[in-house]
Amino acid sequence: xxxxxxxxxxxxxxxxxxxxxxxxxxxxxxxxxxxxxxxxxxxxxxxxxxxxxxxxxxxxxxxxxxxxxxxxxxxxxxxxxxxxxxxxxxxxxxxxxxxxxxxxxxxxxxxxxxxxxxxxxxxxxxxxxxxxxxxxxxxxxxxxxxxxxxxxxxxxxxxxxxxxxxxxxxxxxxxxxxxxxxxxxxxxxxxxxxxxxx
Amino acid sequence: xxxxxxxxxxxxxxxxxxxxxxxxxxxxxxxxxxxxxxxxxxxxxxxxxxxxxxxxxxxxxxxxxxxxxxxxxxxxxxxxxxxxxxxxxxxxxxxxxxxxxxxxxxxxxxxxxxxxxxxxxxxxxxxxxxxxxxxxxxxxxxxxxxxxxxxxxxxxxxxxxxxxxxxxxxxxxxxxxxxxxxxxxxxxxxxxxxxxxxxxxxxxxxxxxxxxxxxxxxxxxxxxxxxxxxxxxxxxxxxxxxxxxxxxxxxxxxxxxxxxxxxxxxxxxxxxxxxxxxxxxxxxxxxxxxxxxxxxxxxxxxxxxxxxxxxxxxxxxxxxxxxxxxxxxxxxxxxxxxxxxxxxxxxxxxxxxxxxxxxxxxxxxxxxxxxxxxxxxxxxxxxxxxxxxxxxxxxxxxxxxxxxxxxxxxxxxxxxxxxxxxxxxxxxxxxxxxxxxxxxxxxxxxxxxxxxxxxxxxxxxxxxxxxxxxxxxxxxxxxxxxxxxxxxxxxxxxxxxxxxxxxxxxxxxxxxxxxxxxxxxxxxxxxxxxxxxxxxxxxxxxxxxxxxxxxxxxxxxxxxxxxxxxxxxxxxxxxxxxxxxxxxxxxxxxxxxxxxxxxxxxxxxxxxxxxxxxxxxxxxxxxxxxxxxxxxxxxxxxxxxxxxxxxxxxxxxxxxxxxxxxxxxxxxxxxxxxxxxxxxxxxxxxxxxxxxxxxxxxxxxxxxxxxxxxxxxxxxxxx
Numbered sequence: 001x002x003x004x005x006x007x008x009x010x011x012x013x014x015x016x017x018x019x020x021x022x023x024x025x026x027x028x029x030x031x032x033x034x035x036x037x038x039x040x041x042x043x044x045x046x047x048x049x050x051x052x053x054x055x056x057x058x059x060x061x062x063x064x065x066x067x068x069x070x071x072x073x074x075x076x077x078x079x080x081x082x083x084x085x086x087x088x089x090x091x092x093x094x095x096x097x098x099x100x101x102x103x104x105x106x107x108x109x110x111x112x113x114x115x116x117x118x119x120x121x122x123x124x125x126x127x128x129x130x131x132x133x134x135x136x137x138x139x140x141x142x143x144x145x146x147x148x149x150x151x152x153x154x155x156x157x158x159x160x161x162x163x164x165x166x167x168x169x170x171x172x173x174x175x176x177x178x179x180x181x182x183x184x185x186x187x188x189x190x191x192x193x194x195x196x197x198x
Numbered sequence: 199x200x201x202x203x204x205x206x207x208x209x210x211x212x213x214x215x216x217x218x219x220x221x222x223x224x225x226x227x228x229x230x231x232x233x234x235x236x237x238x239x240x241x242x243x244x245x246x247x248x249x250x251x252x253x254x255x256x257x258x259x260x261x262x263x264x265x266x267x268x269x270x271x272x273x274x275x276x277x278x279x280x281x282x283x284x285x286x287x288x289x290x291x292x293x294x295x296x297x298x299x300x301x302x303x304x305x306x307x308x309x310x311x312x313x314x315x316x317x318x319x320x321x322x323x324x325x326x327x328x329x330x331x332x333x334x335x336x337x338x339x340x341x342x343x344x345x346x347x348x349x350x351x352x353x354x355x356x357x358x359x360x361x362x363x364x365x366x367x368x369x370x371x372x373x374x375x376x377x378x379x380x381x382x383x384x385x386x387x388x389x390x391x392x393x394x395x396x397x398x399x400x401x402x403x404x405x406x407x408x409x410x411x412x413x414x415x416x417x418x419x420x421x422x423x424x425x426x427x428x429x430x431x432x433x434x435x436x437x438x439x440x441x442x443x444x445x446x447x448x449x450x451x452x453x454x455x456x457x458x459x460x461x462x463x464x465x466x467x468x469x470x471x472x473x474x475x476x477x478x479x480x481x482x483x484x485x486x487x488x489x490x491x492x493x494x495x496x497x498x499x500x501x502x503x504x505x506x507x508x509x510x511x512x513x514x515x516x517x518x519x520x521x522x523x524x525x526x527x528x529x530x531x532x533x534x535x536x537x538x539x540x541x542x543x544x545x546x547x548x549x550x551x552x553x554x555x556x557x558x559x560x561x562x563x564x565x566x567x568x569x570x571x572x573x574x575x576x577x578x579x580x581x582x583x584x585x586x587x588x589x590x591x592x593x594x595x596x597x598x599x600x601x602x603x604x605x606x607x608x609x610x611x612x613x614x615x616x617x618x619x620x621x622x623x624x625x626x627x628x629x630x631x632x633x634x635x636x637x638x639x640x641x642x643x644x645x646x647x648x649x650x651x652x653x654x655x656x657x658x659x660x661x662x663x664x665x666x667x668x669x670x671x672x673x674x675x676x677x678x679x680x681x682x683x684x685x686x687x688x689x690x691x692x693x694x695x696x697x698x699x700x701x702x703x704x705x706x707x708x709x710x711x712x713x714x715x716x717x718x719x720x721x722x723x724x725x726x727x728x729x730x731x732x733x734x735x736x737x738x739x740x741x742x743x744x745x746x747x748x749x750x751x752x753x754x755x756x757x758x759x760x761x762x763x764x765x766x767x768x769x770x771x772x773x774x775x776x777x778x779x780x781x782x783x784x785x786x787x788x789x790x791x792x793x794x795x796x797x798x799x800x801x802x803x804x805x806x807x808x809x810x811x812x813x814x815x816x817x818x819x820x821x822x823x824x825x826x827x828x829x830x831x832x833x834x835x836x837x838x839x840x841x842x843x844x845x846x847x848x849x850x851x852x853x854x855x856x857x858x859x860x861x862x863x864x865x866x867x868x869x870x871x872x873x874x875x876x877x878x879x880x881x882x883x884x885x886x887x888x889x890x891x892x893x894x895x896x897x898x899x900x901x902x903x904x905x906x907x908x909x910x911x912x913x914x915x916x917x
Binding site (some may be wrong): 044047048049050051052053054056057059060061062102103120122128130132133148150153154156157158160161162171172173175176179181182183184185186187 | 238290291292294296343561562563564565566567591592621622626627628629631632633635636639640643644645646647648650651652653655656707708711712714717718719721722761790791794795797798801
C-alpha cells in the first residue's frame, strides 16, 4: 500500500502519457491512412513500362503487384539485368539471373513498323497495342507512332498479313554518347599528351 | 592599381606552345569551291532550313531559322547558289552526319540589305536582344551556347559583375589573343553593348599574363571607360567560366547553378566582337578567327574563315600537305577531339585546328591500372574526386557517380594530363554522363508509356462498364415486357449473370497477352532453329525439342484464350438482341481468317518460288488447299447471308403482306428480265438450248403475272 501511495504521481503521469500518445497514434493511423500498397508504386516505377506481357502478366503494373505478393523478380525481359538489380536493391532480395523461360533481353531497343502498302486495315494490331501507339481505323491503313511505341512486339502476332516489322531504333546525334575506353592495356583513343619539344 | 585575386583549386601548367601562331597577323582564308553550313552549330535545338535547293542566296541571308528558345539561326557566309540540303559529315566525335546546307559561291560577295541599329541606347532592350538572336551568335569559346539566352537577364536577378573571358588558357590556341591585339576597339564596343543590356556594377576583362601585347592593347582601348583589365596568372583551366569567376570575384558558383546565380555574367572575347558586328554593322555571324597550328603546318597563324569552309581546303591554304597529315585535332590539345574526315566544315565553335607531327604528339601510351596516387584529385579545378568517379564510371555505378557530382565535371582534361597510368579519365566521364542522360530520357519515356497504358486501361474499363449497363437495361426491359405479357408468371431473372464483368475482361486480357507472348517465343525458337539448321550447329535436337514444346504451349495458350472468349461471348448472345446475327458474324470472321491464311500461304509460296526453294511444291499444295477452304467458307457465309435475308423478308411479309407482295413482284420482274436477256444472248450466238430458255421466259412471265394479281388483290382489300 505504501508503495502505491509513494509512486502514485509517477504511475499517473506514465498512464497519462501512454493514453496521450495512444490517442495521437490512433488519430494518425486514421488521418494519414495510406490507400493501397506503396511498394507496388515503387516497383512499378522501376519496371520499363514496355507493357509487353512477356512476364505472363498483362502489363507492368500487374507484374509489380505480383512481385509485391512474392513473385520472382527475374521475369522482366526488356528490363534485363539492370531492372533485376534495381528490384533486388529495393526489395532486399538476392539477385537472380533472368528467367530464360520468358525470353532473352534484346540488345537494341526496337520499334514496330507497319509496311503500309500491305496493311488491310483489320484493326487487330490496334486492339493489341497496350499504349495506343497505333493509329488507324477499320479498312484504313494503320501506322505506328514511333515516339509512343515501346517495342513490346504484341502487335506482330495478331497481324493476319504479317506486315509489321520490329526495327532497331537508330542512333542519332541527339542520342549518341561517348563509349567507354577499352580498358587497361589498350591505348587511349582521343586524348592528347601535351609536351614541350625543343 | 592592384586588385585582389583569388585562386581556384588545382589546375595544371602544360607547355603553352602559343608563340608558333601568335606572331603573325590575322589572314583572310579566302573562299573555297563550296561551303557546307550545318544547321546546328550551337547547343540546343537544330535550326530549321528555309531555303530550297537551287535558290540563289546573298551573303548574310538566313539559311535556317531558329526553332525554340535555345536555338539560333544560320546564315549564308557568302553569296551563291544552294546546291544541296542533305546530311553531311560534321565536326562531332561521333563521326555522324548532320543536316547541312551546301552553297556554291559565285564570288560576287553580294550582301543582303544590312543596317546596324546605330545608336542602340535609344532603343529598348528586347529589340537589341532580338538583333543579337537574329545574327545567330552562339558562344564562341568552344561550347556554343546561344549568347542571347545568357544576355536575357531575368527582372529579379541583379548582375553585379560582367566578365569578359579573354583568358584563352588552352595551349596552342591564340585566336582571342590576335583578335585583341588587332581589333581591341571593336571588342570593347561589343562589351559596352553587353554592359548596356545587363547593367552591371563593374566590368572586368580577365587576361592571362602570357599575352602582354593583348593586355597592352586592351588597356589602351579601355583607357577612358569604367572597364578594368585584370591580369590573371597562367594556369590551366583558368579560362573555365566558373574558375575565372572564382579568380576574379572570389565567388563560387554552386553545383548545378549558373554564374547569374552569384550575380556574374561571363562572355567570350569572340562573342563580344560578334555582338559589335551584329548590332552596329548589321552583320550576322558568318565568319570567325580560327588558329591553325601544329608542326605539320608551314603557315601557322590565325585565319579569318567563312563558316562552312571544309577543313581539308583550309589546311591546304595553310600549306599542309595531305601526305604529312598524322592526325587532325579540332579544339585545343586538352579538350579537343580528333577528326578523321577532311570534308567537315568550320563552324561557330571551331577556335583551333591542330595538326601535329607524330613526334610532337606521339600516340598515347597504353592505359595502366590506377595506382590511387591521388594526383587527379589535386589538380581537379572542380574539386571532385576523379579516381572515385573513374571507378564508378568503369563499374557503371551511375547513381554513385551522380552522387559524387559527376555533372560538375567540366571535362578540362587536367586529371588525364597528370595521370601517371595514362588513364583516359575524361573519356570515362563523358561516357558516364551520356549514359546518365540516356537513362533519364528512358525513365521519362517509361513514365509516359505508363500514363498511356493507364489511360487505355481506364478507357477499356469504362467501355466495358457502359456495355454492361446497356445489357442490364435490355435485360430489365425484356423482363418487364415478359412480366406484362404474363403477369401471373413470376418475373424472369433480371440480370442473367451479375458477376463482375471487368473481372472476366481482365482475365480474358491476361489470357490474350499470354497467348501472344507464348506465340512470340515459339516463333523466336523457330527462327533460332532455322538459323541453327543453316549454320549446321550441333544442338539441333535440343532446339527441335524446345520448338515442339513451345508449340504445344502456344497452342494450349491459344485454346485457353479462345475458350475463355467463347465463354465470355456466350452469355452475351443470350439476351434477345439479334439471335440470327451471331452465326453470320462467326462465319464472316472465319471466312476472313481463311482468306488471310490463304494470302499468307500464297506469299510464302511466291517467296519460295522466287528463291527456288525445294519446298515450293508443298507450299503450293498448301496454298491450293487453303484457297479451297477460303472459298468454301466464303460460300458458306454467302449462303448464310442469303438465308438471313430471306428470313428477314419472311418476317416482314408477316408484318406487312402488301409490301411483301410488292417485293415479290419486283423479284419476278428481275427474274423475267434475266431470263429474256439470256434468251436474247442465246439467240444472238445461235446456241442450242433456245427452246428451253423460251420456256423459262414464259414461265417467268407467268409468275410475274400471278404476283401482280396478288398485289392488286391486296391493294383492293387494303383500300
